[in-house]
Amino acid sequence: MGGKYRFIPELGPDELAAKQLEGLKWTVSHTSRNSPFYAAHFKGNSIEAGDIKTLDDIRKLPFTTANDLKEGYPLPLLSVPEEDVVRIHGSSGTTGKRKILSYTQRDIDTWKNMFARCYELAGLTTLDRVQVCVGYGLWTAGAGFQLGSEHFGAMTLPVGPGMLEIQLQILVDLEATCLCSTASMALLLGEEANKAGLTEKLKLKRCIFGGEAHTPKMRRQFEESLGLESSHDISGMTELYGPGAGIECQAQDGIHYWGDQYIAEIIDPVTLEPVADGEIGELVVTTLSKEASPLVRYRTRDLTRIIPGECACGCSMPRHDMISGRSDDMFIFRAVNIYPGQIGSVLEAFPEASSEYQILLERRQGLDHMTVNVERQPGVSADNDANLAKAICDRIRKFILVRANVEILKPGLLPRSFAKTKRVIDERL
Ligand code: ZN
Numbered sequence: 001m002g003g004k005y006r007f008i009p010e011l012g013p014d015e016l017a018a019k020q021l022e023g024l025k026w027t028v029s030h031t032s033r034n035s036p037f038y039a040a041h042f043k044g045n046s047i048e049a050g051d052i053k054t055l056d057d058i059r060k061l062p063f064t065t066a067n068d069l070k071e072g073y074p075l076p077l078l079s080v081p082e083e084d085v086v087r088i089h090g091s092s093g094t095t096g097k098r099k100i101l102s103y104t105q106r107d108i109d110t111w112k113n114m115f116a117r118c119y120e121l122a123g124l125t126t127l128d129r130v131q132v133c134v135g136y137g138l139w140t141a142g143a144g145f146q147l148g149s150e151h152f153g154a155m156t157l158p159v160g161p162g163m164l165e166i167q168l169q170i171l172v173d174l175e176a177t178c179l180c181s182t183a184s185m186a187l188l189l190g191e192e193a194n195k196a197g198l199t200e201k202l203k204l205k206r207c208i209f210g211g212e213a214h215t216p217k218m219r220r221q222f223e224e225s226l227g228l229e230s231s232h233d234i235s236g237m238t239e240l241y242g243p244g245a246g247i248e249c250q251a252q253d254g255i256h257y258w259g260d261q262y263i264a265e266i267i268d269p270v271t272l273e274p275v276a277d278g279e280i281g282e283l284v285v286t287t288l289s290k291e292a293s294p295l296v297r298y299r300t301r302d303l304t305r306i307i308p309g310e311c312a313c314g315c316s317m318p319r320h321d322m323i324s325g326r327s328d329d330m331f332i333f334r335a336v337n338i339y340p341g342q343i344g345s346v347l348e349a350f351p352e353a354s355s356e357y358q359i360l361l362e363r364r365q366g367l368d369h370m371t372v373n374v375e376r377q378p379g380v381s382a383d384n385d386a387n388l389a390k391a392i393c394d395r396i397r398k399f400i401l402v403r404a405n406v407e408i409l410k411p412g413l414l415p416r417s418f419a420k421t422k423r424v425i426d427e428r429l
Contacts, residue, residue: 004314005117005120005315006116006120007113007116007117007120007152008117008120008121008315008317009260010316011259011260011316011317012316016259016260016316016318017055019260019288020055020259020260020263020288021052021054021055022288023260023261023263023287023288023289024052024055024057024058024263024286024288025049025052026288026289027286027287027288027289027290027294027296028042028047028049028052028061028296029049030079030291030294031079031294031296032047032048032049033049034079034080035077035078035079035294037068037072037076037077037078038077038079038294038296041062041064041068041296042061042062044062045060045061045062047060047061047062055263058263058265058286058297059274061286061296061297062296062297063272063284063297063298063299064077064295064296064297064298064299065298065299066099066299066301069099069100069101069239070097070099073097073098073100074100075100075102076099076100076101076293077101077293077294077295078102078292078293079291079292079293079294080102080104080291080292084104084105084291084292085102085103085104085292086103086104086105086108087102087103087107087108088100088101088102088103088138089101089103089138089139089140089143089238089242090138090139090238091139091237091238091336091337097342097345099238099239101238101239101292101293102292102293103241103292103293104291104292106289106291107241107290107291107292107293108147110241110261110289110290111144111147111148111241111242111244112147112148112150112151113151114148114241114244114245114258114261115144115145115147115148115149115151115152115243115244116148116151116152117244117247117258118148118208118232118234118244118246118247119148119149119152119154119178119208120152121232121247121249121250121256121313121315122178122206122208122230122232122247122248122249122250123206123230123250124152124154124177124178124206125154126152126153126154127154127177128154128155128177128178128205128206129154129155129157129174129175129176129177129178129203130145130149130154130155130156130157130176130177130178130180131157131159131167131170131171131174131176131178131179131180132145132146132149132156132157132158132159132160132180133159133160133161133167133179133180133181133185133189134160134161134180134181134182134185134211134335135160135161135335136158136160139238139335140236140238140241140242140243141211141242141243141335142158142160143242144236144241144242144243144244145180145208145243146158148244149180154178155174157170157174157176161181161185164188164189164192167189168189168192168193168196168198171189171193171198171202171203171204172198172201172202175203176203176204177203177204177205177206178204178205178206178207178208179204179206179207179208179209179226180207180208180209181207181209182209182210182211182334182335183209183218183219183222184218184334184363184366184367184368185209185366186207186209186222186226186231187218187221187222187225187366188365188366188367189222189226190221190222190224190225190226191225191365191366193225193226194225199225199226199227202226202227204226204227204228205228205229205230206228206229206230206231206232207222207223207226207228207231207232208231208232208234208247209231209232209233209234210233210234210235210236210243210335211243211332211335219231230250230252232247232248232249232252233247233248233255233322234246234247234248235247235255235257235323237300237302239285239293239295239298239300240262240285240287240295240298240300241290245257245258245261245262246258246317246320249311249313249315250313251311251312251313253307253311253312253319254307254311254319254320254321254322255319255320255321255322256311256315256317256318256319257317257318257319257320258317259317259318260288260317261287261288261289262285262286262287262288262295263285263286263288264283264284264285264306264318264320265283265284265285265286265297266279266280266281266282266283266284266304266305266306266320267281267282267284267299268281268282269281269282269299269301269303269327275305277306277308278305278306278307278308279305280303280304280305280321281303281304281305282299282300282301282302282303282327283300283302283303283304283320283323284297284298284299284300285297285298285300286298301327301330302323302327303323303327304320304321304322304323305320305321306318306319306320306321307319307320307321331359331361331424331426333361333368333370333402334367334368334402336400336401336402338400338402340359340423340424342399342400343357343359343372343396343400343404343423344357344423345399346392346395346396346399346400347374347392349395350388350391350392351377352376352377352380352384352388353374353375353376353377353388353392353408354374354375354376354377354378354411356374356375356414357372357373357374357375357414357423358372358373358414358415358422358423358424358425359371359372359373359404359423359424359425360372360373360425360427361424361425361426361427361428362427362428363427363428363429368428369405370402370403370404370405371404371405371406371407372392372396372404372405372406372407373407373409373414374389374392374406374407374408374409375408375409375410375411375412375413375414376388376408376409376410376411377411378411378412382408382410385408388408389406389407389408390406392406393405393406
């Protein structure tokens with residue numbers, strides 16, 4: 001072929017559209033035959049696989065929501081026999097609310113290929129050394145970054161999150177050239193490297209970061225302190241394989257997404273109609289080859305817009321803008337997506353605590369901290385506050401998988417509102 005890329009296919013608009021239509025037809029046929037959820041979902045909306053004749057016919061299909069995943073817990077949207085599932089990943093959430101997604105071997109292969117494209121578009125070569133400083137385990141982050149890096153052919157250094165001393169040691173001794181982390185971790189590592197006088201010894205050229213909100217200021221700061229040539233925001237979500245669904249290129253004008261693997265629609269979150277080209281709305285995704293947990297018009301709640309036109313970098317894959325927010329109230333804490341309501345459900349287990357709570361998010365020394373202020377129920381003695389705080393803290397850790405500092409306040413201390421109570425005070429940015 002002799003193309004520009006090893007992993008990224010170069011498709012003209014017509015070729016891409018043909019591939020999308022083929023994948024859409026396959027997905028609708030596959031899910032209506034093999035998924036009880038989708039079969040019922042389509043039937044309820046009088047849709048048959050044969051109704052999909054053009055790409056525009058996607059609008060005939062019903063939306064799928066996070067709620068559908070919740071109702072199908074623990075194996076929502078499952079569209080293959082269980083014996084074909086080789087991997088499970090999940091997101092944060094209380095029991096029954098956690099999103100659990102399953103993968104066949106082909107799904108894993110699709111994911112690692114999409115991820116390899118990300119490294120390629122960020123400008124890495126097989127001589128690069130990739131230090132992965134994100135969470136491993138149930139999360140998709142660590143597994144995705146590692147799979148992709150190995151498939152791409154770079155030397156992979158799977159350190160995991162935290163452990164600053166070890167991070168610095170590996171960065172220096174193994175001469176890592178690419179850091180994969182959250183923006184706040186990159187910021188923190190830059191500061192620590194400076195303090196330890198190691199800045200000169202770093203060989204880092206790039207940082208691939210994602211999973212939480214960041215500001216251009218933060219970005220400039222860690223690019224400078226780590227001596228980077230460039231940094232690249234990576235996109236993705238557990239429902240859509242994980243991170244690696246798209247990435248910023250060298251031209252840094254939006255995120256190229258892998259349009260041959262999923263269709264991105266932008267809708268008005270209220271009317272549910274498509275917005276005009278280039279306007280901001282909610283991102284809705286439909287997978288084109290996902291076997292185990294396919295997505296059909298899945299409402300991501302992420303707000304973004306399609307960037308029309310060709311990118312200066314020469315990559316023909318389509319682009320969307322940075323995610324500018326959520327169509328609901330989710331916040332991201334240390335790369336974990338959290339809804340205020342999840343904290344509320346944790347508190348429900350404690351009769352000594354009132355339902356009034358407030359979440360305070362702060363950034364100290366580059367790390368995010370969460371304080372959950374909870375009011376004691378009127379009539380309950382303050383003597384037990386320390387135990388109550390610890391029990392709530394433990395339960396948050398258990399169900400939401402993050403560490404929060406819990407403060408018990410006397411009844412009536414938190415602000416009240418007749419309208420929507422502001423549950424989250426975000427002082428991080
Ligand atoms: Zn580009």
